[in-house]
Amino acid sequence: MSPEASAKGTVPFGEYRTWYRVTGELGAGRPAVVAVHGGPGSTHDYLLPLARLAEDGWPVVHYDQLGNGGSTHLPHKEPGFWTVELFEAELANLIQRLGIADDYVLFGQSWGGPLCARHAMTAPPGLRGLVVANAPASYPLWLEEMARLRAALPPGVEDTLRRHEAAGTYDSEEYLAAMRVFYDRHVCRVTPWPRDFLSSFMEIYNDPTVYYAMNGPNEFHVIGSLKDWSIVGDLHRVRTPTLLISGRHDEATPAVVQPYHDEIPGARWEIFEESSHLPHLEEPERFRAVLTDFLKSL
Numbered sequence: 001m002s003p004e005a006s007a008k009g010t011v012p013f014g015e016y017r018t019w020y021r022v023t024g025e026l027g028a029g030r031p032a033v034v035a036v037h038g039g040p041g042s043t044h045d046y047l048l049p050l051a052r053l054a055e056d057g058w059p060v061v062h063y064d065q066l067g068n069g070g071s072t073h074l075p076h077k078e079p080g081f082w083t084v085e086l087f088e089a090e091l092a093n094l095i096q097r098l099g100i101a102d103d104y105v106l107f108g109q110s111w112g113g114p115l116c117a118r119h120a121m122t123a124p125p126g127l128r129g130l131v132v133a134n135a136p137a138s139y140p141l142w143l144e145e146m147a148r149l150r151a152a153l154p155p156g157v158e159d160t161l162r163r164h165e166a167a168g169t170y171d172s173e174e175y176l177a178a179m180r181v182f183y184d185r186h187v188c189r190v191t192p193w194p195r196d197f198l199s200s201f202m203e204i205y206n207d208p209t210v211y212y213a214m215n216g217p218n219e220f221h222v223i224g225s226l227k228d229w230s231i232v233g234d235l236h237r238v239r240t241p242t243l244l245i246s247g248r249h250d251e252a253t254p255a256v257v258q259p260y261h262d263e264i265p266g267a268r269w270e271i272f273e274e275s276s277h278l279p280h281l282e283e284p285e286r287f288r289a290v291l292t293d294f295l296k297s298l
């Protein structure tokens with residue numbers, strides 16, 4: 001079980017609200033670790049195990065990005081409303097509003113990885129460290145790797161996926177069953193799925209506004225506004241001590257993560273051999289040791 005929150009609430013973000021929770025005590029000596037979830041359009045729930053860092057003195061901030069979870073939902077917004085810049089502004093706003101701008105670390109998982117990298121490129125003086133976990137740097141490269149992983153699925157699965165994608169029948173039982181084959185291999189190898197992951201998974205589809213607008217119906221069929229987006233070639237601007245994390249069986253394959261290692265000076269990369277997209281849930285003890293070791297090095 002993750003430790004109880006020491007505070008919960010929302011901060012104003014323009015006319016909207018961003019929901020957050022804090023575990024531990026902000027400003028008590030160690031930098032706050034801000035957990036930035038993926039999707040976009042997911043929620044903080046599947047990252048809740050990071051709250052245990054507070055037991056070792058690092059306060060942890062979780063938040064739900066605009067459009068889902070405890071933050072303002074906007075199901076009637078045009079797809080073009082949901083932009084990278086919007087979520088960059090929301091993250092900067094949260095950091096300022098919580099009073100942690102002088103001393104914080106970012107932990108960005110999946111989509112949260114490039115979002116945090118973009119934040120780090122602005123060289124905020126209080127950013128002490130950056131963790132980019134299971135993250136794309138280029139969506140075109142992501143899609144190349146998705147094609148390769150799909151082709152390696154058991155016989156018939158890829159054909160089923162293609163047939164329903166051509167028909168747009170993403171909610172058919174047959175498509176969902178084929179999708180689950182991919183997810184059990186490359187998203188979460190723990191079965192049954194941990195409760196925290198299931199919570200975020202269900203939240204995505206309870207309000208798929210953001211996920212569908214920017215990503216698409218699932219992890220491997222990315223047809224949303226991010227499908228051509230890339231920060232490859234800009235990552236050299238990250239000058240923050242950086243830890244890269246990915247799983248050997250991760251949908252964020254080594255090829256997907258490689259640009260971060262190539263471009264961010266001194267970036268350290270840990271690959272979790274028994275994990276896919278969620279090492280913090282698939283190898284929790286090793287994950288905690290690797291992350292704590294990095295935080296202590298800052």
Ligand SMILES: N=C(O)[C@@H]1CCCN1
Binds near residue numbers: 038136142218
């Ligand atoms: N869940 C996520 O954030 C991933 C990133 C690339 C496709 N979806």
